[in-house]
Amino acid sequence: MFFLRVCLMSFRSLFVHPLRTILATLGVIFGVAAVVAAMAILEGMSSRILGGFESLGSNKIFVMPNIERRSGRMVGSFDSLDLDDADAIGRCNAVARAMPQISNPGALVKFRSKSTNADVSGVTEVHADMNNQEMQDGEFISAANVQGSASVVVLGSKIKEELFGGRPAIDEKIKITGIRGSRTFTVIGVFAPKGNVGRSDADRQICVPITTAMDKLYGTDSVHVILAEARSPTDADIDQAKEEIAQTLRRRHKIRAGQQDDFQVQSQKDMVTQFSQVTGILKVVFYSIAGISLFVGGIGIMNIMLVAVTERTREIGVRMAMGAQRSDVLKQFLIEASVVSFFGGTIGVIVGWGLANAIETVTRLFETTTTMTSVVIALTMATTTGVISGIYPAWKASRLDPVEALRYE
Amino acid sequence: MSLIQLDKLMKHYPMGDTMVRALDGVDLSIKSGEFVSITGHSGSGKSTLMHLLGCLDRPTSGRYMLDGQLVSHLSDRSLAQVRNRKIGFVFQTFNLIQRTSAIDNVAVPLFYGRQSNVGEKSRKALERVGLGPRATHKPSELSGGERQRVAIARAIVNEPKIILADEPTGNLDTRTGKQIMDIFHELHRAGVTVILVTHEMDVAVQAERVIRMRDGNIIDDRRVDDSTRSELLSGVMLPAVEQDPGPDRSPPPIAKPVGM
Ligand SMILES: Nc1ncnc2c1ncn2[C@@H]1O[C@H](COP(=O)(O)OP(=O)(O)OP(=O)(O)O)[C@@H](O)[C@H]1O
Ligand SMILES: [Mg+2]
Numbered sequence: 001m002f003f004l005r006v007c008l009m010s011f012r013s014l015f016v017h018p019l020r021t022i023l024a025t026l027g028v029i030f031g032v033a034a035v036v037a038a039m040a041i042l043e044g045m046s047s048r049i050l051g052g053f054e055s056l057g058s059n060k061i062f063v064m065p066n067i068e069r070r071s072g073r074m075v076g077s078f079d080s081l082d083l084d085d086a087d088a089i090g091r092c093n094a095v096a097r098a099m100p101q102i103s104n105p106g107a108l109v110k111f112r113s114k115s116t117n118a119d120v121s122g123v124t125e126v127h128a129d130m131n132n133q134e135m136q137d138g139e140f141i142s143a144a145n146v147q148g149s150a151s152v153v154v155l156g157s158k159i160k161e162e163l164f165g166g167r168p169a170i171d172e173k174i175k176i177t178g179i180r181g182s183r184t185f186t187v188i189g190v191f192a193p194k195g196n197v198g199r200s201d202a203d204r205q206i207c208v209p210i211t212t213a214m215d216k217l218y219g220t221d222s223v224h225v226i227l228a229e230a231r232s233p234t235d236a237d238i239d240q241a242k243e244e245i246a247q248t249l250r251r252r253h254k255i256r257a258g259q260q261d262d263f264q265v266q267s268q269k270d271m272v273t274q275f276s277q278v279t280g281i282l283k284v285v286f287y288s289i290a291g292i293s294l295f296v297g298g299i300g301i302m303n304i305m306l307v308a309v310t311e312r313t314r315e316i317g318v319r320m321a322m323g324a325q326r327s328d329v330l331k332q333f334l335i336e337a338s339v340v341s342f343f344g345g346t347i348g349v350i351v352g353w354g355l356a357n358a359i360e361t362v363t364r365l366f367e368t369t370t371t372m373t374s375v376v377i378a379l380t381m382a383t384t385t386g387v388i389s390g391i392y393p394a395w396k397a398s399r400l401d402p403v404e405a406l407r408y409e
Numbered sequence: 410m411s412l413i414q415l416d417k418l419m420k421h422y423p424m425g426d427t428m429v430r431a432l433d434g435v436d437l438s439i440k441s442g443e444f445v446s447i448t449g450h451s452g453s454g455k456s457t458l459m460h461l462l463g464c465l466d467r468p469t470s471g472r473y474m475l476d477g478q479l480v481s482h483l484s485d486r487s488l489a490q491v492r493n494r495k496i497g498f499v500f501q502t503f504n505l506i507q508r509t510s511a512i513d514n515v516a517v518p519l520f521y522g523r524q525s526n527v528g529e530k531s532r533k534a535l536e537r538v539g540l541g542p543r544a545t546h547k548p549s550e551l552s553g554g555e556r557q558r559v560a561i562a563r564a565i566v567n568e569p570k571i572i573l574a575d576e577p578t579g580n581l582d583t584r585t586g587k588q589i590m591d592i593f594h595e596l597h598r599a600g601v602t603v604i605l606v607t608h609e610m611d612v613a614v615q616a617e618r619v620i621r622m623r624d625g626n627i628i629d630d631r632r633v634d635d636s637t638r639s640e641l642l643s644g645v646m647l648p649a650v651e652q653d654p655g656p657d658r659s660p661p662p663i664a665k666p667v668g669m
């Protein structure tokens with residue numbers, strides 16, 4: 001009862017000097033906004049990227065050319081992997097199956113007068129199964145298609161919709177523009193809608209046999225990535241597969257001991273670990289900003305509370321004359337300090353939420369998610385800041401001598 | 410038995426090398442239900458006495474028995490409890506809390522006494538001073554007299570035994586001052602002990618008993634009847650007291666340094 005009444009009283013006193021309250025709580029507002037925005041962004045990034053990884057299944061191993069970014073330039077061999085490497089990896093004992101892939105985002109595709117941009121993937125017959133993609137219509141690329149470099153294509157549901165609308169697409173001819181110019185492909189299947197996988201929209205993907213993509217569209221002998229699966233998702237099996245893949249490729253590429261590999265082998269778990277390191281750094285940055293803001297905010301709160309104690313010296317004297325205990329005065333100012341911070345925290349939550357949404361709208365990289373947990377954590381931090389910064393002013397108020405406080409002009 | 414019993418009460422303030430003897434050995438006894446006024450020149454120690462009577466402060470030396478309890482050496486906590494339960498303060502400058510309504514001001518002592526039924530008790534107190542209809546007004550929306558009535562409602566809401574009023578009419582015009590005095594008379598009739606500090610003699614003589622102070626001492630203490638009233642009002646110094654300072658009373662020095 002006492003607590004509630006003091007809260008109410010403190011809440012009212014916030015609006016006696018609204019501008020002053022806002023200015024004093026600026027630090028808390030920023031601190032809380034940083035916490036809320038950071039958590040929303042990190043949450044969004046994690047569920048987007050990790051969610052994508054998880055939908056692939058965690059026995060995946062990625063084999064890529066070893067490309068590094070050195071002082072702004074990409075260094076290394078882009079074309080170190082080829083179809084024979086993929087076959088060799090597929091034959092490894094620890095590997096269940098392997099698939100070479102090349103991907104080209106944003107290729108122009110045309111059906112009669114309609115055209116759109118699609119992400120072209122050159123794949124083998126195992127692709128649909130490896131990526132858990134269901135067919136809505138027709139069939140997926142067959143082994144024979146791959147062997148014979150057939151000009152056939154399977155469309156993502158959005159691309160099918162954009163080119164054909166409601167009409168059936170199977171057996172229609174579409175044109176795909178690659179580096180070697182425009183080629184005609186026969187539609188043999190349409191994927192069921194799937195949504196996002198990793199960073200790309202699976203429904204904007206179109207798949208052609210990898211051999212066709214290499215010969216007819218892009219004129220290349222190398223592949224972008226070889227996707228392999230270990231026999232099981234256990235760490236032991238994955239590590240064994242990675243090791244066997246590396247040895248196989250070193251042998252095939254004639255890389256001597258001590259020499260730099262021209263490829264890299266990463267399991268999905270490695271990638272998740274790398275990603276966690278990135279988000280870990282982001283977390284440290286965000287939370288440092290939040291921490292500093294809250295510290296500054298605490299000083300702001302302490303300052304406004306010291307002003308309040310001085311301004312209300314006489315009132316404190318009156319309250320003591322009416323029977324307020326020193327502990328009552330102490331509690332009152334502590335509660336007021338936390339109410340002020342809580343108020344700043346609430347504004348901070350709104351600002352942080354707005355900030356996260358603004359970042360989402362501007363960058364379009366991921367959906368931000370402001371969780372209840374982050375709001376509760378942020379408000380708890382704000383209130384704690386308030387209590388801590390209120391201690392000294394409240395103690396000062398409670399130590400006032402009633403007679404002197406009453407005489408105070 | 411008396412409600413208030415002071416024995417050689419002293420209050421000294423250090424001022425540089427010297428001591429200000431704000432109270433210099435006051436003996437006083439006030440019975441329950443009395444209406445007493447205290448007068449004297451500025452600096453004579455009236456407010457200091459009020460603060461001690463009101464348990465806001467502890468004496469430098471001497472004893473203070475209040476309602477059968479020795480309060481001169483109580484802890485801060487106990488003093489706050491005594492103030493809350495037994496004493497109601499009325500100040501010259503009203504001392505209302507500006508941010509809150511009249512009724513919330515009145516509720517303050519109930520709040521610190523952790524009492525229940527706060528709303529009803531506060532409303533009753535406000536009605537008792539004739540301010541029921543103004544309950545939700547802020548002090549800034551009230552006249553001086555109305556503010557002082559709110560302050561009186563606040564002083565009586567806990568039904569204390571004693572009302573201590575330091576110059577309650579000092580900031581009010583004569584007519585409004587009279588209304589305030591009427592309320593004190595009413596409280597007195599209801600059995601409350603009223604102690605009133607004033608330097609206006611025509612206000613002081615409305616009490617049953619007038620105490621005059623000078624330099625931290627009581628120099629005159631008498632019941633008010635028709636003859637003393639005119640003596641007091643005429644402003645003639647009463648030689649009787651100065652000739653007979655009483656058994657315990659030391660001569661009144663003016664802020665004389667004491668060794669320390
Ligand atoms: N905190 C203090 N420190 C030093 N001296 C003080 C203090 N409080 C009061 N005094 C001195 O004690 C004496 C009595 O003061 P007090 O306030 O009791 O006078 P008063 O009779 O109420 O005067 P007034 O009619 O002007 O209110 C004065 O000389 C005053 O200066
Ligand atoms: Mg005074």
